[in-house]
Amino acid sequence: MFYRKILFGATIVGVAALGVYWLYKKSICKDDTVLDAKLQAIRPFFYLSNELIEKTCTYMVEEMRAGLLPSSESSLKMIPTYVTNLPNGTEEGTAYALDICGSNLRVLEAQLLGQGKIKILNNYKTHIPQEVQESNADILFSFIADAVNEIIKSGRVGFTFSFPVNQTSINSGVLIKWTKGFTAKGVEGQDVVELLNVALDRKSCHAQVNALCNDTVGTLLAGSYQEVKSDCCIGLILGTGSNACYVEKMSNIRKLNCTDPNIKHMIINIESGNFGSRTEYIGIHLPLTRWDVILNEKSWNKNYQLLEKQISGMYLGEIVRIILVDFVDLGLLFPGQKIDPRFRESNEFRTADMSDIETDHHPYYITKEKLDAFGIQSTVSERKFVQEIVRCVATRAAILAAVQTAACIRQMNKENSEVVVAVDGSVFEKYPGFKANMEKTLLRLGLKKVKLVLTSDGSGIGAALASFLMR
Numbered sequence: 001m002f003y004r005k006i007l008f009g010a011t012i013v014g015v016a017a018l019g020v021y022w023l024y025k026k027s028i029c030k031d032d033t034v035l036d037a038k039l040q041a042i043r044p045f046f047y048l049s050n051e052l053i054e055k056t057c058t059y060m061v062e063e064m065r066a067g068l069l070p071s072s073e074s075s076l077k078m079i080p081t082y083v084t085n086l087p088n089g090t091e092e093g094t095a096y097a098l099d100i101c102g103s104n105l106r107v108l109e110a111q112l113l114g115q116g117k118i119k120i121l122n123n124y125k126t127h128i129p130q131e132v133q134e135s136n137a138d139i140l141f142s143f144i145a146d147a148v149n150e151i152i153k154s155g156r157v158g159f160t161f162s163f164p165v166n167q168t169s170i171n172s173g174v175l176i177k178w179t180k181g182f183t184a185k186g187v188e189g190q191d192v193v194e195l196l197n198v199a200l201d202r203k204s205c206h207a208q209v210n211a212l213c214n215d216t217v218g219t220l221l222a223g224s225y226q227e228v229k230s231d232c233c234i235g236l237i238l239g240t241g242s243n244a245c246y247v248e249k250m251s252n253i254r255k256l257n258c259t260d261p262n263i264k265h266m267i268i269n270i271e272s273g274n275f276g277s278r279t280e281y282i283g284i285h286l287p288l289t290r291w292d293v294i295l296n297e298k299s300w301n302k303n304y305q306l307l308e309k310q311i312s313g314m315y316l317g318e319i320v321r322i323i324l325v326d327f328v329d330l331g332l333l334f335p336g337q338k339i340d341p342r343f344r345e346s347n348e349f350r351t352a353d354m355s356d357i358e359t360d361h362h363p364y365y366i367t368k369e370k371l372d373a374f375g376i377q378s379t380v381s382e383r384k385f386v387q388e389i390v391r392c393v394a395t396r397a398a399i400l401a402a403v404q405t406a407a408c409i410r411q412m413n414k415e416n417s418e419v420v421v422a423v424d425g426s427v428f429e430k431y432p433g434f435k436a437n438m439e440k441t442l443l444r445l446g447l448k449k450v451k452l453v454l455t456s457d458g459s460g461i462g463a464a465l466a467s468f469l470m471r
Contacts, residue, residue, distance in 0.1 A: 045291075048399050056287075057407050057410070063275060064407060064408075073278065076272060077164060077176065079164070079166060080268060081266065081268065083170065084266050089228035090115070095111075096108070096151070096152050096155055096467060097158045097218075101459050103128050103180070103181070105127070105144065107123075107150060108123045108124070108461075110464045112464075116226045126147055133182045135185075136187075145196065146203065153206060156209075156470070156471065157467055158209075158218075158465070158467030162237070163176075163214070165212070165214065170210075170211050170466075171211060171470070172194070175190060175192050179273075211467045211470045215243070216235045216459075218462025219462055220235025221235075221469075222457070222458040223235065223453060223458060224422070231419055235267075235422050238311065238427040238434070240314045240425075242307070242312040242427075244405065247268075248267070250264055250265060273311075274306070274307065286306055294322050307404070311398075312427065313351040320349055321346075324349075333382060333385070334376050353370050354431075355431050358390055360387055364380060371383070398438045398441065399441045401434075402439075402445070419451070421451065422458060423452055423455060424456065
């Protein structure tokens with residue numbers, strides 16, 4: 001009876017408002033009905049049920065274990081990093097780092113103050129021009145050596161190189177394959193530390209690399225230093241690219257056959273962005289939509305980095321653009337309009353645009369501005385549709401980012417332990433709701449004690465810590 005009274009009262013109060021609203025709604029209800037039909041056609045492709053999430057996580061753990069064996073096929077490289085000690089927050093002194101994260105290059109001088117505190121004394125930043133990225137080994141590493149010389153005239157340097165590298169020691173590593181748009185010739189298959197040290201010698205710079213790690217490992221080291229009282233055992237990058245690393249028991253790394261009883265653990269660089277790329281399991285281990293397939297077919301690294309293509313900043317905006325173009329071509333969106341040809345060009349719609357649209361509100365003026373830039377005249381319903389597509393793509397990305405985190409936790413048998421995950425990258429840091437959606441997914445997987453910690457500048461600070469630890 002109580003609920004009936006509330007309902008009756010609300011009905012009486014709302015009658016006048018409904019009359020006015022009906023007049024407005026009548027003009028757009030048809031658009032909204034069509035909009036709902038479009039969304040119902042798309043949402044199932046991006047919805048990941050608990051069963052599917054669980055299955056994907058299980059597949060990833062299986063691939064991780066296969067990648068640790070001496071001779072087994074896996075989509076995951078599971079690269080030993082030769083980093084066998086984590087900082088404990090008490091380290092003090094000056095440390096240097098070179099950090100190449102995508103097209104950005106940084107050289108920094110850091111002061112380790114102990115108690116998990118760090119002070120950056122010098123921080124030189126520059127962009128690696130596209131022509132240098134696409135040049136050759138001599139040009140690329142001469143450019144890098146010049147940057148190092150700006151800050152470091154002599155001393156030991158930690159080198160964060162955020163590309164797939166097969167390490168044979170803490171200070172040597174062979175580039176397996178370029179990613180993130182780099183194509184410089186004469187680098188794949190070569191020791192990047194040796195190439196850099198030779199370039200430094202040519203420049204009469206007395207700095208020498210004594211520790212090599214990728215940005216993910218650097219983030220884990222930085223998180224371990226800063227989270228003094230916590231078990232920080234996973235590093236995660238969610239930015240232009242995506243990758244994960246974790247602390248593995250030495251006895252599980254069968255491919256190394258280590259006999260040193262004093263070495264109990266080692267950080268493993270998973271190269272998790274390649275999950276789902278094993279030829280015979282493409283589309284099985286990692287579900288692919290029609291639009292993922294289109295993106296993959298057009299990419300320069302077809303059938304590689306399939307997970308990264310679903311969760312990293314380099315690709316999220318492109319997935320949205322492909323979906324929108326698909327609907328335009330089917331006559332289901334912006335019908336009869338002459339749209340700027342740029343809208344059909346790769347990477348013209350950015351993940352940063354998604355971030356702005358994500359938090360837009362009715363009547364979606366921000367979304368309107370983004371579409372106006374391509375000469376697209378849009379209705380309110382169409383803008384709402386664009387926002388919903390953005391949310392579908394971004395939510396799936398956060399869910400899959402959480403799945404790879406969960407796979408690491410399960411491999412370490414720490415499902416019931418308090419675990420800290422050090423995370424760096426613009427997608428995690430800046431994309432609205434990304435962290436929250438990851439946390440929700442971890443709960444769906446039964447992981448209640450996981451703490452995701454933003455470790456800003458983790459790759460650079462981590463490289464400095466790696467160098468310091470190797471003294």
